[in-house]
Amino acid sequence: MEAHAINPWVAFAYLVAGICFILALRGLSSPATSRQGNRYGMIGMTIAVVTTLLTHEIASLPEILGAIAIGGGVGFVIARRIKMTAMPQLVAAFHSLVGLAAVLVGIAAYYNPAAFGILEPGGLDIFKGSRIEMGLGVAIGAITFSGSVIAFAKLNGNMSGSPILLPGRHVINLSALVAIVALVGLFHLNTPGLFWAIVLLSFAIGFLLIIPIGGADMPVVVSMLNSYSGWAAAAMGFTLHNTAMIVTGALVGSSGAILSYIMCKAMNRSFISVIAGGFGAETGPSGGGEAREQRPWKRGSAEDAAFLMKEAETVIIIPGYGMAVAQAQHVLREMGDQLKAHGVNVKYAIHPVAGRMPGHMNVLLAEANVPYDEVFELEDINGEFAQADVAFIIGANDVVNPAAKTDKSSPIYGMPVFDVDKAKTIFFIKRSMGGQGYAGVDNDVFYMDQTMMLLADAKKMVEDINKALAD
Numbered sequence: 001m002e003a004h005a006i007n008p009w010v011a012f013a014y015l016v017a018g019i020c021f022i023l024a025l026r027g028l029s030s031p032a033t034s035r036q037g038n039r040y041g042m043i044g045m046t047i048a049v050v051t052t053l054l055t056h057e058i059a060s061l062p063e064i065l066g067a068i069a070i071g072g073g074v075g076f077v078i079a080r081r082i083k084m085t086a087m088p089q090l091v092a093a094f095h096s097l098v099g100l101a102a103v104l105v106g107i108a109a110y111y112n113p114a115a116f117g118i119l120e121p122g123g124l125d126i127f128k129g130s131r132i133e134m135g136l137g138v139a140i141g142a143i144t145f146s147g148s149v150i151a152f153a154k155l156n157g158n159m160s161g162s163p164i165l166l167p168g169r170h171v172i173n174l175s176a177l178v179a180i181v182a183l184v185g186l187f188h189l190n191t192p193g194l195f196w197a198i199v200l201l202s203f204a205i206g207f208l209l210i211i212p213i214g215g216a217d218m219p220v221v222v223s224m225l226n227s228y229s230g231w232a233a234a235a236m237g238f239t240l241h242n243t244a245m246i247v248t249g250a251l252v253g254s255s256g257a258i259l260s261y262i263m264c265k266a267m268n269r270s271f272i273s274v275i276a277g278g279f280g281a282e283t284g285p286s287g288g289g290e291a292r293e294q295r296p297w298k299r300g301s302a303e304d305a306a307f308l309m310k311e312a313e314t315v316i317i318i319p320g321y322g323m324a325v326a327q328a329q330h331v332l333r334e335m336g337d338q339l340k341a342h343g344v345n346v347k348y349a350i351h352p353v354a355g356r357m358p359g360h361m362n363v364l365l366a367e368a369n370v371p372y373d374e375v376f377e378l379e380d381i382n383g384e385f386a387q388a389d390v391a392f393i394i395g396a397n398d399v400v401n402p403a404a405k406t407d408k409s410s411p412i413y414g415m416p417v418f419d420v421d422k423a424k425t426i427f428f429i430k431r432s433m434g435g436q437g438y439a440g441v442d443n444d445v446f447y448m449d450q451t452m453m454l455l456a457d458a459k460k461m462v463e464d465i466n467k468a469l470a471d
Contacts, residue, residue, distance in 0.1 A: 227256025322395020
């Protein structure tokens with residue numbers, strides 16, 4: 001499909017598409033404007049695809065339209081059927097497809113550069129000016145694909161969420177990355193036979209990089225892979241001299257990198273430390289004091305929770321991944337509505353790394369039609385726990401663990417957490433006292449005098465609380 005000469009209308013169309021993508025990112029930054037952001041993204045992608053099809057000689061337009069229809073149909077079915085609790089692994093799966101697409105485009109361009117308009121005159125030194133970009137594009141794409149496969153398997157429960165530590169993993173990973181950079185440099189010098197070496201080694205390093213990362217770091221991994229997919233697309237855009245791919249890839253790559261930084265800051269961790277291991281990767285004491293079977297704790301009931309929350313002035317609800325697994329977001333919103341009907345001030349506190357991907361809890365609460373003005377980030381609400389009558393924790397653990405503030409031996413030490421221990425009363429929903437969260441540390445909140453443990457399935461417990469509130 002040899003490209004026509006670039007004309008101002010093509011450049012203008014790609015510019016409009018790029019502006020739409022920028023507006024999409026801006027819209028997606030807030031739950032209140034996320035739908036509008038999605039619309040801008042779809043408009044921008046439609047403009048980019050249609051412009052590309054109209055300005056290139058397509059070998060078989062029916063085949064391309066058929067592929068678009070099949071891919072769109074599969075995406076539509078998945079979007080309709082997927083549960084919100086499975087959204088993190090779906091995002092990881094989509095990232096893997098972006099990475100694989102970059103690799104396949106790179107392979108096609110490598111074997112048939114003339115079809116992409118990147119063949120040098122005479123064909124003697126093919127696409128020399130694009131070799132660096134092509135090598136980087138397929139390398140980043142392959143790492144994104146294989147890394148996303150591992151992330152999907154961890155999130156979906158197909159493999160353990162605990163870190164899988166390989167002997168000498170740091171030396172192996174660093175050596176492999178240095179080798180990839182060296183191979184890309186030699187590939188640029190037209191050294192034969194290196195293209196597939198870059199691809200295969202990059203696939204391998206993607207597996208090796210993500211396997212040692214624990215489940216508690218999955219929000220960072222998801223945003224990091226999102227960034228990788230963008231840079232892979234941008235690199236292939238430079239290879240194919242496609243402005244829309246460059247702009248789109250740069251937007252995705254930079255926004256993903258910024259989000260990864262925000263996630264790491266929220267956990268008080270460096271990006272390098274996440275890539276190097278993850279929570280639970282180090283051995284040693286995990287903090288939390290005495291063994292839990294030797295420490296007294298109080299068990300509460302749905303009736304206890306309903307009575308005390310109905311009499312409260314302020315209730316702060318802290319959701320976590322356990323709420324997502326139990327699919328309790330809708331009954332939780334009903335509980336909030338009933339409390340508000342009794343004159344209670346209800347707020348929802350969202351930790352930046354709650355759940356298994358950035359914004360996971362925000363998405364679930366938005367699906368349940370929780371008003372946006374009742375949802376607050378950590379830095380905006382943490383100071384209010386001292387005045388709160390009730391802190392209602394449903395499925396969260398590490399993000400409310402005071403060991404992050406007091407126990408230097410804890411793997412989560414230094415991570416910003418909610419000050420739930422300052423609330424007058426704490427209700428903590430867990431399935432059992434045996435769970436310790438992804439970080440694998442005990443939680444002193446379980447044993448505090450003001451804490452009542454509500455041991456049950458999160459959805460069932462909230463349903464029982466709703467019945468007690470209604471009575």
